[in-house]
Amino acid sequence: MLVAPYIDAFNPPRRTLMGPGPSDVYPEVLAAQSRPTIGHLDPLFVGMMDELKGLIQYAFQTTNEMTLAVSAPGSAGMETCFVNLVEAGEKVIVCRNGVFGERMRQNVERVGAIAVVVDNEWGEAVSPTDVEAALRAHPDAKFLAFVHAETSTGALSDAKALCALAKQYDCLSIVDAVTSLGGVELRVDEWGIDAIYSGSQKCLSCVPGLSPVSFSPAAVEKLKARKxxxxxxxxxxxxxxxxxxxSAATGGKRSYHHTAPVNALYALHESLxxxxxxxxxxxxKRHADMHQVLRQGLEGLGLKFVVDEASRLPQLNAVYIPEGIDDGAVRSQLLESYNLEIGAGLGALAGKAWRIGLMGFGARRENVALCLKALDDVLN
Amino acid sequence: MLVAPYIDAFNPPRRTLMGPGPSDVYPEVLAAQSRPTIGHLDPLFVGMMDELKGLIQYAFQTTNEMTLAVSAPGSAGMETCFVNLVEAGEKVIVCRNGVFGERMRQNVERVGAIAVVVDNEWGEAVSPTDVEAALRAHPDAKFLAFVHAETSTGALSDAKALCALAKQYDCLSIVDAVTSLGGVELRVDEWGIDAIYSGSQKCLSCVPGLSPVSFSPAAVEKLKARKxxxxxxxxxxxxxxxxxxxSAATGGKRSYHHTAPVNALYALHESLxxxxxxxxxxxxKRHADMHQVLRQGLEGLGLKFVVDEASRLPQLNAVYIPEGIDDGAVRSQLLESYNLEIGAGLGALAGKAWRIGLMGFGARRENVALCLKALDDVLN
Structure with a gap:
């Protein structure tokens, strides 16, 4: 027998989470999550799931029947959209202006489909003009995929305009709303979004691990017509x-697929x-307001935003690290002395920028004040 | 705007979970899970993950380097093994003696590989003789896949003998240990298991949603040699x-892949x-002992086991529903009057059997006593 390791219980410190997510979780959500586990087919549990579906529909502003939480993180939500809708050989216009656009491209390739990449600079919004040019150049494209709120840069793209273009050119739209849901305007039905996924751990201030997903009737039709x-x-x-x-196949009765993450779904129910x-x-509005307070403070400290004001996300503030400042040392000091987490740069911005999140329960005056004062102390 | 639904907080009742999982969760695990969320790249969190890896290695009795918890339920753990190891066109011997063997076959087909199915009756163990015949008949097979403990029937197969056969015929073994881990003897290294997955919600008595997985060096080599x-x-x-x-590619530093389900991993750490x-x-031993007490009681009530004594799982007791008894009515009465969940039959046993779980924290005298008395009350 291999010997049992002796390990103490893990007691995490209380951090203030102002990185790119996970964000500060609502205390009510942590409490909900620790309620007694019941069976995943218990009538009371499936009643809770019905409510949860309604809550996800509200957050997405959709009446889509196929709306649920994937039992895995946002990356699995992304994969859910691509593997269900896109078939091998089909063409997908993929907008890439950060890490998650590139991840979409990789998903397209892994289903054996063809990605036509529309590149915009990191920190810029996706350009509808460039997208329209790609749609014109590829009349056989069946999908337009883009990231609404790029977590790697803090850029917000015009989902409404992009989805209108998708419709105009007979494409289904696949939208990453991991960081946007709950933090900025998002209207799935009104904007004609066909497939959308998000994450529990950003502006919903739920524990990480779940991905709300919704498919429009047109997306469901495409799924049903798969070859x-x-x-x-x-x-x-x-x-x-x-x-x-x-489903009709089960006579309207729910049937076992996998064991749902019961307690995590309690948490999502509570956060929504x-x-x-x-x-x-x-x-x-709260996200926008808190962003303005943070922006003023950061500019007062001489920090410069990566993203132009017009397409800046309130909930994810990427600022350049001032010259001569040691990225890792600053973040360590914030974490160790202030229990404050801010995010490192990712991909092209690694070592060059910090990402300061104001997400969900984290978008509060006290968090903004702590962050500004701690940064001031550490930088000056 | 779609109007916000008004929904009350969800307050689940306290059930005693004696179905096929989720099992009763340790109170310590629920407490651990509700500790404050910290970042998934926080140095304290990654330290916790190192401990967790050691704990999973202990539970599996392995020193495999590639040992971790997949951030999704057991079905995703199953898929992890197949999509990483099996390539299109390869041949896999799949043993099917219940629902989960059939699910393995579907996984094999979805990677474009060829499944050679060895069928045994539902309720029987996988027959090593039949498996050896298949291995002989298919010298080009690269994998042998089987379920150690069939949750749909309660049958335990001889994983040691099956893995020895796999080795003898130059196959890698892929083993479903969703229900076996922690409940019956399982020795990954000693038995030469190459890829194994389990679930958090069975004999580990953790919340559902995670899948411990381990790959042997030979499995890792196969993964690295993929075309x-x-x-x-x-x-x-x-x-x-x-x-x-x-990894070497990241200079030994951890790099972001997806946002780990932080709180669920706290829970798994605590349960392990x-x-x-x-x-x-x-x-x-505790599972075996409690099974004996339950068995005596169930037989005293005139109930008959689906599985022969020799291959009966202590932690999953499938018994035939007596003639003339209304399956749904009994389970509803147990749930409503006793807050006791037992499992319905699945697949070929739907409507014909009940599945009584004695898993992890649930394998206690008080649970056995409650179950026996409640069944006695309801049936007689």
Missing amino acids: TPVQSWFLDQTLVMEYWSG RLLANEGLEAAW | TPVQSWFLDQTLVMEYWSG RLLANEGLEAAW
């Missing part, structure tokens, strides 16, 4: 929906309930 | 390991720590 099986068994939405809603109580528009 | 990319970006273990352990404190052999 080949979905390559992932776990993410196959036709199977998953038999658990989330039942808090969002619904606050109201989406109030939450969007 | 084609892994079809899943999310489950690609070469990428995931850069987060779990760092409790298992290590009890000791694996003591936990195996």
